[in-house]
Amino acid sequence: MIEADSSFLRNLWYFALPSQSLKPGKMRAKTLLGEPILFGRTQAGDAFALRDLCPHRAIPLSCGRFDGAEVECCYHGWRFDAAGSCTHIPSLVTGQQLNLDRFGVKSYAVAEVQGNLWIFMGDRTLADPAEIAIVSGFEGRAPQFHLKMIYPCALDHAVVGLMDPAHSPFVHRAWWWRSGHDFHEEAREFVASHLGFTMVRHKVGIMTFVYQMLGGVPETEISFRLPSVRIESTTTARYHVSNLTTITPLTESESEVNFFAYWNVPWLGLVAPFLRPLAWQFLKQDRDVVERQQVGLKFDPSLMLIPDSDQLAKWYFQLKKEYAQAQAEQREFVNPVKDRVLKWRA
Ligand code: FES
Ligand SMILES: [Fe+2]
Known part of the structure; x- marks a missing residue:
């Protein structure tokens, strides 16, 4: 729950x-x-x-x-x-x-x-x-791309919404990303990492339009750490594109999502202005869904977590709880994440 x-x-x-x-x-x-x-x-x-x-x-x-x-x-x-x-x-x-x-x-x-x-x-x-979380491979560099959006919800719902693998085919339907008909089973290996967990580097399953533009089959690694920092690193033989997503709670009911990208792709700077509205639409889809969720949350319902697609959310709550307890007891944080493969259809 x-x-x-x-x-x-x-x-x-x-x-x-x-x-x-x-x-x-x-x-x-x-x-x-x-x-x-x-x-x-x-x-x-x-x-x-x-x-x-x-x-x-x-x-x-x-x-x-x-x-x-x-x-x-x-x-x-x-x-x-x-x-x-x-x-x-x-x-x-x-x-x-x-x-x-x-x-x-x-x-x-x-x-x-x-x-x-x-x-x-x-x-x-x-x-x-x-x-402070480092976007590795881009030390000392500033991001080439930035988008900011305010989500009208508590931090937890913004974090859980952004890390949830099962919502993509429903929330992110778009010609350049997912059609909504291409469901398939995915298995991903996860390991505990500093203050969070990491989806181990793997070949990207579906070739989306964005990946095709990078050439070759890209490999991706995604890590999450407290309080609410996600780093995704995608590499091909020649290129490296990483993004940093941070969610900062402004108040109990408003959270600011910042999305930054770093890359070494020479031509991506020219394409970036065209990708901006797409990335904006993507973040807005997540924003709109948590906004609608607020309608139901007003009734203070209990919510559910199912295997395995909600495991990331479960880990997030466990990480938070352990961090708060370790602080209160003035002891070392013990990462509650156990290495395992998660499977879901999305
Ligand atoms: S100097 Fe700041 S309120 Fe008086
Ligand atoms: Fe999303």
């Missing part, structure tokens, strides 16, 4: 923003995991994130000004540096001694990896940027 829960996993890296959307000297407000966050980039180029609430009277700091080094609150002009330390309170007169250390604002650990800004939601002393 599915029991989607609204609590967010802490002490994990979440995707925040594409790096290039945060220019030097600028700031941007965004709610993540229900927390108001102010992202900024100093004139020197360093990204930072602060709680977007002035500690004085709770007005969002994003309503204030940023001079490229410090944020000035719009209400009484208190100033904060990129580490969240209060540096100036304009109303104080000579002789009014205050220890400004007491008036800082919470700051978050952030890191930039492969063209994206990630934020550590939790105890920042535990933040290790090496824990």
Whole structure:
């Protein structure tokens, strides 16, 4: 049975923003995991994130000004540096001694990896940027393709919807992907991997239009890890195309899906503008289905998980539960995924 829960996993890296959307000297407000966050980039180029609430009277700091080094609150002009330390309170007169250390604002650990800004939601002393998922083969590169879409649902339903193999023939009917009549049995080998599981590299079963364009029979590997990061790597003899899909909960009822692609195919950049509406349609089909699902979820029904097509969803819930328990008990995370072959018709 599915029991989607609204609590967010802490002490994990979440995707925040594409790096290039945060220019030097600028700031941007965004709610993540229900927390108001102010992202900024100093004139020197360093990204930072602060709680977007002035500690004085709770007005969002994003309503204030940023001079490229410090944020000035719009209400009484208190100033904060990129580490969240209060540096100036304009109303104080000579002789009014205050220890400004007491008036800082919470700051978050952030890191930039492969063209994206990630934020550590939790105890920042535990933040290790090496824990951010890497799209291997594209180290140090920025994505060549990006799509963003807001799903009007809780994180769990967005994750389960995107990883579910059985919905494709029904939700993703399109001439360039699936016709809806080409059902066949699939067997896929899965192994446990860091904070998640991996569908072992295998030859792609159905030659879709998109794969034909890559030439040869491609091989694909797909990995998932907490909190909600999926990396798919497709290779042919000459080419390598990978995509990174991240789902960041904005609130309990809204989740942001970001889809990035990295490739070494020289001509793909020319074709990408034509693929954009197709990829957008694909993400929108998933979005529309979870939107309709909200109609039924209002009645708080219990949901079902069946073998084997819902095994990925089962693992996801087990991974979440184990991560939360390991955190609470302050012990090592033990991956609950057992290596096995999963079969389904799709
Ligand atoms: S509310 Fe921010 S300085 Fe007073
Ligand atoms: Fe889908």
